[in-house]
Amino acid sequence: MIKNWFEELEDLLRNGVTPEQKIFANRYARKAKFHIDKVLKGVDKEAEETREMASSFFRLLEHKLNLNERTDPPSKEEVKAAVQQLKDVGRFSIFVTAVILPGGVISLIGLELLAKQYGINFSLIPSAFKRKKKEDDPSGQEDHPRQLTDGSAGSDPPE
Numbered sequence: 434m435i436k437n438w439f440e441e442l443e444d445l446l447r448n449g450v451t452p453e454q455k456i457f458a459n460r461y462a463r464k465a466k467f468h469i470d471k472v473l474k475g476v477d478k479e480a481e482e483t484r485e486m487a488s489s490f491f492r493l494l495e496h497k498l499n500l501n502e503r504t505d506p507p508s509k510e511e512v513k514a515a516v517q518q519l520k521d522v523g524r525f526s527i528f529v530t531a532v533i534l535p536g537g538v539i540s541l542i543g544l545e546l547l548a549k550q551y552g553i554n555f556s557l558i559p560s561a562f563k564r565k566k567k568e569d570d571p572s573g574q575e576d577h578p579r580q581l582t583d584g585s586a587g588s589d590p591p592e
Contacts, residue, residue, distance in 0.1 A: 490519055521559040528559055 450458075494500075497515040498507045507515070531537035541557055548555035 490522070493522070494519065517560065521561070524557055524559045527557050528562070531557070 445454075494515050497518055498511055500507070528541070531541050534540075545556060545558065
């Protein structure tokens, strides 16, 4: 294989470039230029979208922390809650995309379980779609469907 390559290179140097090779090289160069331009346009578009997203996140953060209406800086808890909300924006876009795909919900659950099994703190599910833990819920109760007296899910429990 390398011998053939050297022979072709030697032939090229001795005899010059054939018209077929010029046509091939010209066609290859035009296609390469087209694809490189396409990638560069995509990178430019992605950079513009990222700038817009950063601006949107800043406005969301500013609204969440009421920065226009206060003089004191936000507390650590407020900043933590705002950052969590910003994470949920990204999670929600992935969540919605995965949910509409066939098998997407199962894939999300599988990823969550796999991450937990390996001790990775990872989640693609927005916090609004998760059950509250007992220590997070001031009432001390988890969100569960209401049950009838016979144990089946239904409306309000009897009083």
